[in-house]
Amino acid sequence: xxxxxxxNKATKRWVxxxxxxxxxxxxxxxxxxxxQRLPAVDKDCPFCPGNEKSMPPIxxxxxGPEGNQWQTRVVPNKFPALTPDGNNVRxxxxxxxxxxxxxxxxxxxxxxxxxRRITQMTPNEVGVIIxxxxxxxxxxxxxxxxxxxxxxxxxxxxxGTSLAHPHSQIIVTGMVPSYIRWRxxxxxxxxxxxxxxxxxxxxxxxxxxxxRVIVENETFLAFVPFAAEVPFEIWIMPTKxxxxxxxxxxxxxxxxxxxxxxxxxxxxxxxxxxxxNYIINTAARYRAGEPQxxxxxQIRPRLTTQAxxxxxxxxSINPSLPEEDAAFLRQD
Numbered sequence: 478x479x480x481x482x483x484x485n486k487a488t489k490r491w492v493x494x495x496x497x498x499x500x501x502x503x504x505x506x507x508x509x510x511x512x513q514r515l516p517a518v519d520k521d522c523p524f525c526p527g528n529e530k531s532m533p534p535i536x537x538x539x540x541g542p543e544g545n546q547w548q549t550r551v552v553p554n555k556f557p558a559l560t561p562d563g564n565n566v567r568x569x570x571x572x573x574x575x576x577x578x579x580x581x582x583x584x585x586x587x588x589x590x591x592x593r594r595i596t597q598m599t600p601n602e603v604g605v606i607i608x609x610x611x612x613x614x615x616x617x618x619x620x621x622x623x624x625x626x627x628x629x630x631x632x633x634x635x636x637g638t639s640l641a642h643p644h645s646q647i648i649v650t651g652m653v654p655s656y657i658r659w660r661x662x663x664x665x666x667x668x669x670x671x672x673x674x675x676x677x678x679x680x681x682x683x684x685x686x687x688x689r690v691i692v693e694n695e696t697f698l699a700f701v702p703f704a705a706e707v708p709f710e711i712w713i714m715p716t717k718x719x720x721x722x723x724x725x726x727x728x729x730x731x732x733x734x735x736x737x738x739x740x741x742x743x744x745x746x747x748x749x750x751x752x753x754n755y756i757i758n759t760a761a762r763y764r765a766g767e768p769q770x771x772x773x774x775q776i777r778p779r780l781t782t783q784a785x786x787x788x789x790x791x792x793s794i795n796p797s798l799p800e801e802d803a804a805f806l807r808q809d
Contacts, residue, residue, distance in 0.1 A: 480559055480578020482652070489655050493578065495558040515592035515641055523555075524586045524642040536583065539609055542601035549609040550586040551647075557582035558648060565622050565651030581617060581649035585609055585628075591642050596742045603734040606645070610757070611730065613647055615723050622651045624762045628722070633752025635779040653761045661764055668769035676771030677718055679703075684716075689803040692739050696732035699740050701803040706793035708780045709748065709802045711740050714773040721765035722757050722772045737774065743806045744778060752779040 480495045523531035533553045541548035559580030567576045587595065587606050595603055610628050617623050630645040631637040667675040680698055683690055689701045691711065699713045713736055715729065725733065737755075744751060759772035787793055 479562075480557070482559075482576045482578055484574040486573055491652060491654055493558050495556075495578065497556045498558060517590050517592055519591045519642070522591055522640070522642050524550075524584075524640065524644065525591050526589045537609070537613065539605055539612075541605060542599065546589065548588060548602060548605045551609065551613055552584050552586065554582040554584050554646065559650065565624075576652065579622065579651045581623070581647065583613065583647040585613070585645040585647065587643040587645060594643055595738055596745050598738070600731070600735055600738065603738045604731055607730045607734045607737075610645070610647075611722070611725055614759075617647070617649050618723060618762060623649045625650045625653050625657060626759070627756060629754060629756040631754050633750075633779065635752040636754045638752075657761055660758075661761065661770060664769040664771075674718055674769055674771050676714065676773065680714055680716060688800045691743065691803050691806045692736060694732045694736055696729045697736045699736050701799040701806070703799060705795055705799045705802070707777050708795060708797040709744065709751075709778045709806065710799075711744075711776040711806075712773050713737060713740065713776070714771065718768070719772055720760045720767050720770035722759040723765060724772075733774070740776060740806075744776070747806060747808075748778065748780070753777060754779070 480493060480497070483492050483494060484490070485492065518525050518527070520528070522528060533555055535550050535552055537549075537551040538547045539549045540546065559578050559582050561579070561581050563577040563579045565576055565579045567574055569575075585606070587593075588598070588602070595606070598606075614626055614628060617626055626647060626649045628645065628647050664675050667673070671678075679702075683700045683703075684693075684698060689703065691699045691701065693699065693716075696716060697713055698716055699711055701710060702712050713733070715725070715733075717729075719725065741753075744753065753776055755774060755776040757772065757774050760767065760770045764770055781796065784794075
């Protein structure tokens, strides 16, 4: 069975049904302890050099800073949630609305070295990862039916990692989820009332108060948000207004690479390497360039588990204060 996207009639939220995802190998679960040392090359890992026959065809490849070997590769996900076959035409099933599982699902292999984490890379190597993110984003958003692109990384079993080799993922959809639309509409309302971008105002407030700021450089500010939903949540936001990740300039890429690596290193050092997810939240297609939207990278450590009240109400319960979290992460 191919993927299908169905809409909850009561909430208007879309759900992707992807049977192929159930066939994934879960090699990360074999690593009982995070202290277990991973090899530099794993003969059974499809992403390691020499195992290309186990890997889908390469979409894109970038060399490392020295230019003597590939550092990043982009390949189709072998067990995709969505595929580029078909289209995004909706159809009815009685009361219900559905559409084909159209989209893209790609894997960004971040290094040829099986055990080389982002926190262990050089700043230039992290810069190659950011460059790969940006090039793929710009490329896929040129295609007509692609309306939303999410770039994300899962680290650790609780965050959904299935393969230990360092990698990120890209999912492209032919529709815009209601949550993204809701977030864009909130920003639109704020702009209509004040004539300002709400995220620019957040940046200004955080930069002035400095209670929740973790680290900053010339182009980016990293802080724990005032209403953080989970302990040690971090937002990394460009200090210049940009609605779309595709607007990131070549001059700004090193700043993003440096501050991302810094934040991940602080989490690893201060919190004993927690599982985490990070995602680049950016404007949907046709909203890029609008004055009320502002892209940012969000890191959510997996330190707590949602209970019944949170699931039923949609209200998060955070047991730690953002100001204290930020102060703890600022300490060297």
